[in-house]
Amino acid sequence: MTRATPKVCSVRRFSPVFPLGLVAAAIPAVTHVLVGYHHVEFTGTMHFYSVGFSALVAATAAVGLSIVGARRGDTRTMIVGTAFAAMAGLLALHGFSTPGVIVGNNGVVAITGGATLPVGALILCTSVLPLPRIVMDVRPLVLLEVGLLAAVLGLGALALERPSLLPSIPAPNTPEALGLLAVMVLFIRPAAVGLTTLGSSFTARERAFVAWMAPRGIVAGATASAFGPELAQKGVAGADKVLPIVFVAIFCTVLVYGLSATWVARTLGVAGMGRRLMLIVGGHPWAREIAATLRRCGVAVRMWVGPLDQQAAARDAGLDADRGRIMIDAISREAELEEVTDALLLTASDDFNTLAAAELRNELGHRHVFRIAPHPNEPDLVPPLREAGILVDRSLTFGELDRQFAKGAHIVSTTADELPRSGGTETDVPLFAVTLDGQLSVAADGHRPDLRLGNTVIVLALAYSSDPAPEKVRELAREETET
Numbered sequence: 001m002t003r004a005t006p007k008v009c010s011v012r013r014f015s016p017v018f019p020l021g022l023v024a025a026a027i028p029a030v031t032h033v034l035v036g037y038h039h040v041e042f043t044g045t046m047h048f049y050s051v052g053f054s055a056l057v058a059a060t061a062a063v064g065l066s067i068v069g070a071r072r073g074d075t076r077t078m079i080v081g082t083a084f085a086a087m088a089g090l091l092a093l094h095g096f097s098t099p100g101v102i103v104g105n106n107g108v109v110a111i112t113g114g115a116t117l118p119v120g121a122l123i124l125c126t127s128v129l130p131l132p133r134i135v136m137d138v139r140p141l142v143l144l145e146v147g148l149l150a151a152v153l154g155l156g157a158l159a160l161e162r163p164s165l166l167p168s169i170p171a172p173n174t175p176e177a178l179g180l181l182a183v184m185v186l187f188i189r190p191a192a193v194g195l196t197t198l199g200s201s202f203t204a205r206e207r208a209f210v211a212w213m214a215p216r217g218i219v220a221g222a223t224a225s226a227f228g229p230e231l232a233q234k235g236v237a238g239a240d241k242v243l244p245i246v247f248v249a250i251f252c253t254v255l256v257y258g259l260s261a262t263w264v265a266r267t268l269g270v271a272g273m274g275r276r277l278m279l280i281v282g283g284h285p286w287a288r289e290i291a292a293t294l295r296r297c298g299v300a301v302r303m304w305v306g307p308l309d310q311q312a313a314a315r316d317a318g319l320d321a322d323r324g325r326i327m328i329d330a331i332s333r334e335a336e337l338e339e340v341t342d343a344l345l346l347t348a349s350d351d352f353n354t355l356a357a358a359e360l361r362n363e364l365g366h367r368h369v370f371r372i373a374p375h376p377n378e379p380d381l382v383p384p385l386r387e388a389g390i391l392v393d394r395s396l397t398f399g400e401l402d403r404q405f406a407k408g409a410h411i412v413s414t415t416a417d418e419l420p421r422s423g424g425t426e427t428d429v430p431l432f433a434v435t436l437d438g439q440l441s442v443a444a445d446g447h448r449p450d451l452r453l454g455n456t457v458i459v460l461a462l463a464y465s466s467d468p469a470p471e472k473v474r475e476l477a478r479e480e481t482e483t
Contacts (some may be wrong), residue, residue, distance in 0.1 A: 001002060043230075044100045051095030058088035070138050076127045080143040082148060089149045090116040100234070113223075117406035118192050122281045124445045125195055185292060198370045205268040207253035212264050213257050221250060276440040277302060281356060282346035283310030283321065286405045289344070290431070290458075292317050294412045298432045298455050302340065312399055326359070333363075342440065344391070348398050350374035351381045357389065372441055373397045392460075393446045409462045416451045419459075429460040 024046070065081030094112035099105045126303070194211030202210065224246035231239035276299055280291045283305030295301045304324035305311045314321035326333040343360045353371045361369045366388060373394040374383050390396075400407075407447040416433065433441040433449035434456040441450035451457060 014106045015166065024470065044098045048095050048098040048101045051098070052236060055088050055091035055095060058084050058091055062088050062145075066142070070142060073138055075138055075141060078138050078145070079127040080124060082145040083120045083127075085145050085149045086123060086152060087116050087120040089152035089156075090119060093153065095291055097156070097160060103160055106160060108156055111159075112156065120190075151433075181249075181252075181448035185256060189253075205270050209265055209270050213261060221246060228447060239431055242438050276300065276341050276438065278440065279304065279337075279340045279343040279360075281324065281343065281353075282348075283307065283314055284346075284348070285313075286401065286409075286411070287346040288314050288317055288319065289318050289411045290344075292433065293413055293458050294440075295319065297413050297432075297458060298438060298439055299432075299434060300339075315355050337363055340364065342442070343370070344442075345369075346398075348402075350379040350398070352385070354381050354383050357387075358384075361389075369446055372401065375399060387446055390445055392431065392443050404460075404462050411458060412461050413456055413458050416457050417453050419451060421459060427461060430457050432458040434458070 008369050062081050062084035065084060069077030069081055090112045094109060094116065097103055097106050097108040097112065099109060116129075140402040179460055193213075194207055197207040222244045226240035228239060228246075231242065240322055249395055278291075278294055278299055279296075279302050280287060281304045283303060287303075289302055290316070291301045301319060303319055303321040305321045306323055311321045311323075325338060326336045341364070343357075343364060345356055345360075347353055347356075354374065356368050357371045370389045370391050373390045373396050375393075375397050376394075411431075419428070419430070429443075430449055430451065431443050433451060435441065435450055435452070436454050439450075441455075443449045449457065
């Protein structure tokens with residue numbers, strides 16, 4: 001018996017971070033149980049000191065990150081420090097402008113409260129983007145950080161000194177109010193959300209869709225619930241309307257984005273309705289060739305591949321490949337088959353294909369699971385009689401396909417317009433057709449795919465051979481069918 005080395009033992013040592021995280025997460029619930037029945041009024045003074053403490057924490061983080069970034073010459077760390085510096089300045093202004101503590105009613109408290117997180121998020125997003133040459137040195141970033149902080153504090157102080165500089169809040173049901181609402185819903189909110197997707201793997205169309213789907217939600221509702229009633233008790237004019245206005249805004253944004261989601265998704269070409277996702281089981285070379293061709297023709301593809309070298313080859317070809325995990329538990333099964341609409345079994349084991357096809361048909365339906373034909377005499381398991389979903393026909397077994405590809409057969413895509421009206425030749429076997437609206441048609445059980453004009457057709461181009469093996473397989477298959 002080989003004893004575990006100390007290194008292995010140290011890896012398995014339980015980390016204290018997890019229990020500490022559980023304790024920290026439990027603190028609010030425990031506090032609520034112990035003292036939650038006591039009514040506590042959230043006063044302006046409490047807001048002043050709590051926000052001031054938050055500003056102090058953000059300022060400490062900004063100073064620490066800036067020092068580390070400057071010493072190491074790390075521009076990205078400096079950008080993160082700049083984000084915390086900006087948030088510290090806005091939080092400081094937000095706390096200082098609390099009505100009734102140092103200054104009276106003002107608009108700075110609302111502007112700084114709403115701008116803190118978006119401004120910080122915007123600056124943080126730039127830390128993952130390619131930086132221009134001018135900020136590749138930390139010195140310009142130090143100047144930028146100091147200048148930004150000075151600008152925030154200076155403008156805030158000026159607004160507190162001269163409140164007339166800030167525009168007044170439009171009266172309800174006025175053209176100004178409706179125009180401001182339209183600008184916020186149609187431009188400001190989508191732009192803020194869209195900026196957070198910069199540097200992600202989303203395409204431009206996907207980023208546009210995510211940016212559009214940005215309804216107001218729990219944060220706005222919680223803030224209004226926390227401050228609206230308190231301001232109304234203090235006699236602030238219009239404070240009793242804050243809560244209903246916010247919830248009407250939440251309802252309207254959910255209504256606007258929800259009703260327009262389908263139209264926007266279709267207009268941008270990212271609609272998932274009707275989108276086909278083909279699961280291909282098997283990672284050998286010609287399975288990867290079929291998967292890659294389907295993907296080039298606009299069909300989403302996911303592969304289940306066992307051997308690591310085949311997984312690596314599939315990923316190098318830009319394919320999503322991993323081992324299948326539907327047999328582990330129900331959660332894994334649901335995750336593995338998420339969004340999958342069709343399955344194609346191309347493994348060398350006829351017995352595995354038989355069992356996997358039966359399992360997947362229970363999940364995806366009998367008309368959405370396809371497999372290569374089993375050899376008439378070799379499998380240990382007798383396949384179901386008159387099994388449907390056989391790719392092309394029963395002559396196209398794994399052995400036959402393997403021989404054809406070894407002799408030079410390959411997968412090509414063309415259009416139905418370029419095929420002979422018979423649907424193919426003796427050396428061209430149509431396997432799939434992708435219709436103009438993105439649907440996938442599979443050649444199965446002796447039936448051709450949809451070869452209407454304009455459709456993209458994926459063809460198995462056979463290498464010409466006088467090998468009698470295929471005809472022998474067809475003969476055995478006919479005998480089995482007759483039996």
